[in-house]
Amino acid sequence: MNEQLLSTLNAIVASATPLVIASLGETITERAGVINLSLDGSLALAAMLGFAGALVSGSVIVGITVAMIAGALVALLIAFSSIKLRQDQVAVGFVLTLLTADLAQFFGQEYTRIPGETIGRMALPILENIPIVGRVFFDQNPLVYFSYLLAIGLWFWLFRTNAGLAHRAIGERPEAAFARGTRVTRLRYFYTAVGGALVGLAGAAYSLNTKPGWANPPSMQGDGWIALAIVIFGGWHPFRVMLGAYLFTMLRAISANIQRDGLVLFGQEIEFNFILLNMLPWLLMIITLLLVSSGSVERLVQVMPRPIQRRLRAFLRSNPPDALGVRFDEN
Amino acid sequence: MKSKRTTSKPHFFALALAMLLLIVYGFMAWFEDDFEIETEQFGTIDVFAMPYDIVQAQIEEQEYWDFGTTLSLLPTESLLIPIAGFFAVGLGIWSIFQPEREALISNLFVVAGLIGLAYYVLAVLGNSELISNEGFGFRLSFLICIGLIAQRFIPNDVRFAIGSVFLSMSIAFVVTTLLVLALGKPPFEVVENVWEGAFRNNSSVAKVVNFWIPLTLVSMGLVVTFRAGLWNIGIEGQMMAGAVFASGVALFSTEDQAGFIIPLSIVMAAVGGMIWASLAGILKVYLGVNEIFGGVALNALMDVLAIFLISSPWQPEIGGSAQGTEPFPEHALLPDFSPDFQVNMPMLVFVLLASIAVVVALRGTRWGLNLKAVGKNPRSALLLGVPTGRTAMSAFLVCGALAGVAGSYRVLFSFDNLRPLASGGIGFLGLLVVLLVGMRGLWVPFIGFAFAALLAGSTKLRLALQLDSSVVEVLQGILVLLILLFNGIRQVYFSDETPPESDQPLAEEVTS
Numbered sequence: 091m092n093e094q095l096l097s098t099l100n101a102i103v104a105s106a107t108p109l110v111i112a113s114l115g116e117t118i119t120e121r122a123g124v125i126n127l128s129l130d131g132s133l134a135l136a137a138m139l140g141f142a143g144a145l146v147s148g149s150v151i152v153g154i155t156v157a158m159i160a161g162a163l164v165a166l167l168i169a170f171s172s173i174k175l176r177q178d179q180v181a182v183g184f185v186l187t188l189l190t191a192d193l194a195q196f197f198g199q200e201y202t203r204i205p206g207e208t209i210g211r212m213a214l215p216i217l218e219n220i221p222i223v224g225r226v227f228f229d230q231n232p233l234v235y236f237s238y239l240l241a242i243g244l245w246f247w248l249f250r251t252n253a254g255l256a257h258r259a260i261g262e263r264p265e266a267a268f269a270r271g272t273r274v275t276r277l278r279y280f281y282t283a284v285g286g287a288l289v290g291l292a293g294a295a296y297s298l299n300t301k302p303g304w305a306n307p308p309s310m311q312g313d314g315w316i317a318l319a320i321v322i323f324g325g326w327h328p329f330r331v332m333l334g335a336y337l338f339t340m341l342r343a344i345s346a347n348i349q350r351d352g353l354v355l356f357g358q359e360i361e362f363n364f365i366l367l368n369m370l371p372w373l374l375m376i377i378t379l380l381l382v383s384s385g386s387v388e389r390l391v392q393v394m395p396r397p398i399q400r401r402l403r404a405f406l407r408s409n410p411p412d413a414l415g416v417r418f419d420e421n
Numbered sequence: 422m423k424s425k426r427t428t429s430k431p432h433f434f435a436l437a438l439a440m441l442l443l444i445v446y447g448f449m450a451w452f453e454d455d456f457e458i459e460t461e462q463f464g465t466i467d468v469f470a471m472p473y474d475i476v477q478a479q480i481e482e483q484e485y486w487d488f489g490t491t492l493s494l495l496p497t498e499s500l501l502i503p504i505a506g507f508f509a510v511g512l513g514i515w516s517i518f519q520p521e522r523e524a525l526i527s528n529l530f531v532v533a534g535l536i537g538l539a540y541y542v543l544a545v546l547g548n549s550e551l552i553s554n555e556g557f558g559f560r561l562s563f564l565i566c567i568g569l570i571a572q573r574f575i576p577n578d579v580r581f582a583i584g585s586v587f588l589s590m591s592i593a594f595v596v597t598t599l600l601v602l603a604l605g606k607p608p609f610e611v612v613e614n615v616w617e618g619a620f621r622n623n624s625s626v627a628k629v630v631n632f633w634i635p636l637t638l639v640s641m642g643l644v645v646t647f648r649a650g651l652w653n654i655g656i657e658g659q660m661m662a663g664a665v666f667a668s669g670v671a672l673f674s675t676e677d678q679a680g681f682i683i684p685l686s687i688v689m690a691a692v693g694g695m696i697w698a699s700l701a702g703i704l705k706v707y708l709g710v711n712e713i714f715g716g717v718a719l720n721a722l723m724d725v726l727a728i729f730l731i732s733s734p735w736q737p738e739i740g741g742s743a744q745g746t747e748p749f750p751e752h753a754l755l756p757d758f759s760p761d762f763q764v765n766m767p768m769l770v771f772v773l774l775a776s777i778a779v780v781v782a783l784r785g786t787r788w789g790l791n792l793k794a795v796g797k798n799p800r801s802a803l804l805l806g807v808p809t810g811r812t813a814m815s816a817f818l819v820c821g822a823l824a825g826v827a828g829s830y831r832v833l834f835s836f837d838n839l840r841p842l843a844s845g846g847i848g849f850l851g852l853l854v855v856l857l858v859g860m861r862g863l864w865v866p867f868i869g870f871a872f873a874a875l876l877a878g879s880t881k882l883r884l885a886l887q888l889d890s891s892v893v894e895v896l897q898g899i900l901v902l903l904i905l906l907f908n909g910i911r912q913v914y915f916s917d918e919t920p921p922e923s924d925q926p927l928a929e930e931v932t933s
Contacts, residue, residue: 127713171905171906171909174909174913175906175908175909175910175912175913176909176912176913177905177906177908177909180652180713181856181905182902182905182906184652184654184713184852184856185853185856185898185901185902185905186898186902188849188853188894188898189895189898189899189902192891192894192895192898193600193895193898195889195891195894196600196604196889196891196892196895197600197604199604199888199889199891200604312717312721315714315717315718318714319714319718322714365725365728365729365732365733366725366726366729368725368728369721369722369725369726372718372719372721372722372725373718373722375714375718376704376710376714376715376718376719379710379711379714379715380704380708380710383708383709383710383711
């Protein structure tokens with residue numbers, strides 16, 4: 091394989107990582123039955139705080155910690171208002187989307203367009219020598235490795251452990267889980283905070299690695315919504331969510347590439363205003379949501395050969411946790 | 422109303438203490454002339470004018486002013502005022518949450534405390550002539566009397582609502598002040614600048630009105646969609662669609678079409694908004710794509726489309742860039758009311774008429790009832806024979822039309838060409854307004870005016886104080902968030918009836 095393609099793929103994996111971490115975090119939250127709609131804003135706030143924290147303290151670890159705390163606090167606010175105060179998660183989440191984005195802009199005004207700390211690349215000793223795969227996946231920064239571990243760990247947690255079963259149960263049938271002795275409310279707070287902290291980590295990944303620094307408007311504007319859509323596209327399953335994030339990023343990389351270099355098809359330069367290519371991620375978002383929500387998937391499955399139908403259906407299924415966004419009172 | 426008085430002991434003592442403080446503070450205000458004290462640094466100073474005097478002296482001496490030094494210089498007597506004020510506000514708020522009779526005096530405390538705080542702020546701000554020797558104490562007691570009388574006529578839940586609005590506003594202001602202080606900017610100058618930016622003279626008021634017109638239009642549209650239980654986040658895109666359609670008509674008009682070109686472009690803007698809203702509606706109603714995600718994607722698509730139009734087909738011939746199209750010809754622009762007050766009067770009238778029409782339609786027509794039924798419970802509405810799909814679509818279309826007209830006002834009046842992000846976040850601000858008023862259309866124009874004033878006033882901050890204008894958006898966001906939280910507190914802790922079902926299966930709504 092040629093070197094240019096390998097480095098492009100490497101860059102795609104690297105720049106997809108914040109999206110992967112954010113959507114996995116949201117998966118954790120939504121699996122527990124809470125929707126954290128504030129992603130688009132809390133990513134920006136976490137990115138800004140992470141960058142400023144790292145710059146002021148001179149340590150990336152501090153920046154990441156600050157960002158994670160911020161993300162967790164925003165998420166906890168949503169959990170609190172829905173669990174304790176019985177407010178609409180969507181309303182509170184939307185207000186927080188705007189508020190956190192404004193806060194990021196407000197506090198970030200002193201930190202715009204200045205250089206700061208970044209997370210460096212760190213190749214994994216043995217794995218990087220695997221041909222192709224090593225170059226693409228294991229010559230990366232630590233956050234990328236963390237995202238692999240997170241996806242695998244989350245899958246194992248959700249589908250192979252008892253505690254993970256309880257995690258899914260409070261998102262599907264909180265009454266049943268409660269009857270079996272699970273502390274639904276407490277766990278919902280916990281998982282929302284964990285998911286929020288991961289969103290914060292994703293924000294820090296933007297400002298400390300993917301596109302270092304802080305700018306207004308922030309570079310990750312819109313990514314929060316895409317992450318939310320990816321969770322749906324991924325059917326709340328860690329691996330599919332991860333795949334979705336990579337697909338979206340690949341599409342974006344292709345369209346950015348074409349905008350930069352022009353498009354040559356069949357030996358001919360295509361004359362076209364490539365700004366319209368910026369529509370692609372959003373069109374893809376609508377199309378994927380259309381596919382998973384309108385029953386087209388089922389029709390698609392039915393025209394497939396019978397032997398693979400069952401597996402395909404299992405793979406493409408996208409059912410939200412039954413109690414997603416549904417309030418549950420313990421008493 | 423029969424009510425048994427059950428005052429717990431700590432509650433009683435707290436009340437008594439607050440009363441005492443309030444009386445002391447009231448008397449101090451009453452006999453303010455007698456309260457002159459000796460200070461080492463500045464000689465004899467009136468307790469009530471003192472903050473102002475100290476600030477002045479400090480500015481003369483050090484040529485700058487900072488809040489910390491002023492606080493450290495103030496003698497304890499004068500600190501009594503804000504302490505009493507804070508205490509009264511806090512206690513008043515606390516007793517709002519108490520059932521029955523204790524709640525009766527709550528507003529009194531809130532009002533009195535807020536007056537005290539406002540007084541203090543004014544003193545430090547420097548408008549001491551406003552308050553010195555003008556019988557402040559008299560005004561205070563007058564207001565207290567009004568408050569007491571008003572108490573008897575206000576039902577409990579309304580009083581709670583007023584109390585939580587007051588409380589939310591105070592907290593939002595305090596938090597924002599702390600944020601501003603954290604950046605090392607003077608908070609009072611921020612307030613002053615925003616106020617001046619909004620109300621200094623006719624032209625700044627006109628600027629407020631020019632924000633208010635599109636804001637009220639989109640908010641009224643959003644009241645309709647919210648009534649149908651729909652989260653029309655696509656409102657920004659619908660505004661932009663209106664702006665693009667209006668620009669299309671205005672750009673290619675000629676002089677001899679002058680008579681009908683303006684109505685035509687506004688109608689086309691409404692059509693554009695409806696088209697974009699209908700896309701969100703079709704996705705939601707017939708294809709099951711949640712309107713939040715559909716709306717967000719459609720917003721982004723419209724933004725890209727506008728940038729494409731500006732940078733490619735509608736590019737100005739000279740100096741083409743992505744900044745904006747060529748200015749529209751004069752006959753296509755909405756005319757000013759007068760050079761002193763640059764507002765388009767027909768549009769102002771239209772906004773008022775549209776607002777009234779929406780309120781009336783929601784309250785008094787079958788359509789309004791259908792919308793409400795669909796919003797409350799789509800399934801039972803369907804069983805009762807309400808055409809749910811068509812009703813939801815109609816809500817989207819009405820909202821889209823209003824948003825389109827709002828967008829056209831932005832390009833045909835506020836600007837004179839089409840530029841990227843011409844909607845300027847007004848659509849999202851409209852969502853905040855509607856959440857704040859709890860979807861009651863009647864309140865929209867008033868809250869909308871306050872928000873528009875903040876928006877218009879904030880434009881001066883960058884120049885005057887090197888402060889990002891997002892500070893007012895932060896304030897608005899905190900305010901709306903607190904209102905939502907207080908709604909929750911009221912429903913959970915202070916409501917006899919069971920709270921309205923806010924736990925309808927959101928899962929279907931948000932994720933399908």
